[in-house]
Amino acid sequence: MDKVNDNDQEVEEVKSFNTVLSPTLFSLYVNDMPKIPGVNYALFADDTAFYASSRSPARLTSLLQRAADSLGDWFNRWRIEVNSDKSVAILFTSKNGGLQHTQNNYDKIKLFNKPIQWSENAKYLGVTMDSRLNFHRHIKTVRFGIYYIIFVVDMANKVRPELVTSWIVNNPELVYDEASGIIFCTKCETSFKATKKGNVDRHINGAIHQGRRQNTEKEFYFDLKLCGAYRTVSLNSALVLTGILPLDLRIREAAELYRARKGLTRALPDDREVEVASRYTESPHPALCQELSFTSLPDREALERYAVQQVNMYTDGSKIEGKVGASLSTWKGEREDRAIKITLANYCTVYQAELLAIHRATEEIKRRGEASFGIFSDSRAALETLTNRGSLHRLALEARRNLQAAFDQGKDVSLFWVKAHAGLAGNERADELAKEAALSSGRRADYDRCPVSFAKRFIREETLAEWAGRYASGSTASVTKVFFPDAVAAYRLVRKIQPTGAVTQLMTGHGGFSSYLHRFKCKDNPSCICEPSKEETVEHLITECPVHDYARIKCEAEMGVPIKWENVRASRNTCERPAAATHTAGDAVRPPRLHPAVPS
Numbered sequence: 381m382d383k384v385n386d387n388d389q390e391v392e393e394v395k396s397f398n399t400v401l402s403p404t405l406f407s408l409y410v411n412d413m414p415k416i417p418g419v420n421y422a423l424f425a426d427d428t429a430f431y432a433s434s435r436s437p438a439r440l441t442s443l444l445q446r447a448a449d450s451l452g453d454w455f456n457r458w459r460i461e462v463n464s465d466k467s468v469a470i471l472f473t474s475k476n477g478g479l480q481h482t483q484n485n486y487d488k489i490k491l492f493n494k495p496i497q498w499s500e501n502a503k504y505l506g507v508t509m510d511s512r513l514n515f516h517r518h519i520k521t522v523r524f525g526i527y528y529i530i531f532v533v534d535m536a537n538k539v540r541p542e543l544v545t546s547w548i549v550n551n552p553e554l555v556y557d558e559a560s561g562i563i564f565c566t567k568c569e570t571s572f573k574a575t576k577k578g579n580v581d582r583h584i585n586g587a588i589h590q591g592r593r594q595n596t597e598k599e600f601y602f603d604l605k606l607c608g609a610y611r612t613v614s615l616n617s618a619l620v621l622t623g624i625l626p627l628d629l630r631i632r633e634a635a636e637l638y639r640a641r642k643g644l645t646r647a648l649p650d651d652r653e654v655e656v657a658s659r660y661t662e663s664p665h666p667a668l669c670q671e672l673s674f675t676s677l678p679d680r681e682a683l684e685r686y687a688v689q690q691v692n693m694y695t696d697g698s699k700i701e702g703k704v705g706a707s708l709s710t711w712k713g714e715r716e717d718r719a720i721k722i723t724l725a726n727y728c729t730v731y732q733a734e735l736l737a738i739h740r741a742t743e744e745i746k747r748r749g750e751a752s753f754g755i756f757s758d759s760r761a762a763l764e765t766l767t768n769r770g771s772l773h774r775l776a777l778e779a780r781r782n783l784q785a786a787f788d789q790g791k792d793v794s795l796f797w798v799k800a801h802a803g804l805a806g807n808e809r810a811d812e813l814a815k816e817a818a819l820s821s822g823r824r825a826d827y828d829r830c831p832v833s834f835a836k837r838f839i840r841e842e843t844l845a846e847w848a849g850r851y852a853s854g855s856t857a858s859v860t861k862v863f864f865p866d867a868v869a870a871y872r873l874v875r876k877i878q879p880t881g882a883v884t885q886l887m888t889g890h891g892g893f894s895s896y897l898h899r900f901k902c903k904d905n906p907s908c909i910c911e912p913s914k915e916e917t918v919e920h921l922i923t924e925c926p927v928h929d930y931a932r933i934k935c936e937a938e939m940g941v942p943i944k945w946e947n948v949r950a951s952r953n954t955c956e957r958p959a960a961a962t963h964t965a966g967d968a969v970r971p972p973r974l975h976p977a978v979p980s
Contacts, residue, residue, distance in 0.1 A: 409458075414450035418443050422504075429504055441487045444469070448491045464494040470502040471511055608881035610890040612900075614856035617888045620864050623874040625847055633843045640835040648830060648838055655732070655829035657772040669780065670787050672767040674795035677756075683804060686796060689754040691717070693741045694798075694806035696758060697733025698814035702726055705817030706733040708740050709810040716809065720744075721817035725828040733814070734759035735775040736827050738766060742782035745793055752792040758800035758807060767795065844868045859889035859918055889918050919945050 422429040434440040488495040508518040607621040643656035694709040704724040710717045765776045851867035864870035885891025894916035897903035908916035
């Protein structure tokens with residue numbers, strides 16, 4: 381090679397951490413790892429697992445031992461140190477007997493002439509697996525993590541309570557996700573299997589609410605901080621007022637969404653299929669791919685300067701009146717050569733339409749005989765997905781394959797972004813065709829894969845429906861149900877209200893009311909200060925108590941509706957009116973003698 385010094389030099393050690401080359405060097409390093417027929421490898425960073433399956437104990441241990449011997453030689457050749465004492469072997473079986481059965485029937489695997497002990501549990505990539513794949517140990521670990529988070533926050537609350545309260549109120553979703561352990565157990569399919577068996581309902585919810593059974597202050601710590609409620613409030617009331625779904629439903633929802641992303645679920649209506657990302661193994665090797673980029677053309681002058689190809693293809697996608705269409709307009713010079721309309725299912729997105737149009741353009745390029753082509757799109761997101769070699773979107777991957785085939789044929793293809801509705805004839809024509817495809821086509825959709833956003837919305841609707849059933853059939857939260865009879869409507873509305881402490885007390889009936897204090901023996905009688913014969917309840921304070929007549933009249937004038945308990949109960953078809961009434965009246969009609977703490 382020219383200008384290269386070919387003198388031999390000894391390189392003792394080369395390190396390349398936290399750089400772009402690290403994954404590439406690692407792939408080259410492990411490329412010649414020995415392959416044993418019948419044995420599979422799973423590598424992630426410095427974790428290596430090899431596994432096999434067989435009905436014969438002798439054949440299984442023989443396969444694993446051959447793999448261990450080959451790997452041992454490879455480790456020695458490349459001077460890789462492996463701590464065999466930290467390595468474990470586990471047998472997944474449905475047979476009874478557990479570890480004793482395995483030790484009696486299966487020989488130990490040896491690595492570097494050191495036996496690897498058989499174990500009932502093995503931890504890999506944060507998931508603890510047991511021999512029966514029940515994941516009891518993993519759920520127990522998650523529970524411990526939840527206890528630790530609650531303990532740390534509780535101790536911090538005793539030192540600086542104002543900072544903890546501010547943090548929880550400003551980051552409700554982050555705090556609740558951490559506390560519920562969702563990030564620990566729902567980013568893998570194991571949680572889905574556990575929820576189907578009911579383990580999550582029993583174990584995870586038990587971890588969060590065990591404090592209630594022990595009469596401690598940890599039972600609803602996060603929910604109570606978010607809505608400012610008393611600790612005697614029921615779980616249903618606290619969840620409704622904070623706009624948070626029950627923990628087990630959140631876990632099932634996240635697990636179902638994970639399965640949807642992998643194409644493993646059939647829970648969508650009409651057997652619709654989710655648009656699943658391609659596997660890494662389906663992507664071509666980076667060395668075999670040509671680097672793609674696109675040029676931005678903000679105006680007509682830039683278009684005239686760059687649009688010098690033999691064929692110019694304008695793509696566009698549109699969603700109008702709930703219908704989705706895409707189009708491809710092919711131009712040769714100043715004349716349109718061909719127009720293609722593409723119909724998508726109504727639940728598809730404009731992003732999918734834009735990518736589908738570009739994908740169709742690449743198919744046309746591969747088929748046609750001209751030498752140079754230009755693809756013009758007004759969707760920067762679609763072009764960025766296409767040019768990103770790391771993107772696994774199926775349409776983008778197939779489009780890149782078509783472009784690579786065109787490059788192999790000696791064709792020149794350029795990608796351009798143009799500004800939408802800038803008076804460019806080709807782009808305006810593509811926009812017109814896309815709208816026609818969405819509105820006028822009565823045939824079956826050319827593309828009907830559901831976007832992940834549709835699957836997520838559908839799964840959330842199912843979760844809300846189950847939560848609404850639990851809430852309606854529950855025996856608690858009777859006062860809250862007056863204001864929020866429907867948990868689904870409350871979930872969508874409560875975040876706009878942001879209840880204060882006083883409003884929360886009115887919506888739950890747990891607060892500085894004489895009836896409530898008398899119930900917990902904190903007051904001798906439940907009478908209101910307006911009249912000894914009247915019991916001071918939420919209904920009395922809002923609708924009858926003369927002490928708050930001025931605030932009540934002012935609130936009625938603002939709302940245009942008389943404040944009567946019958947009106948609140950009659951408004952069960954919507955949560956907006958009673959919620960607005962309570963929020964307005966809550967700041968004016970404050971319950972007297974608000975106590976900071978009430979015995980549970």
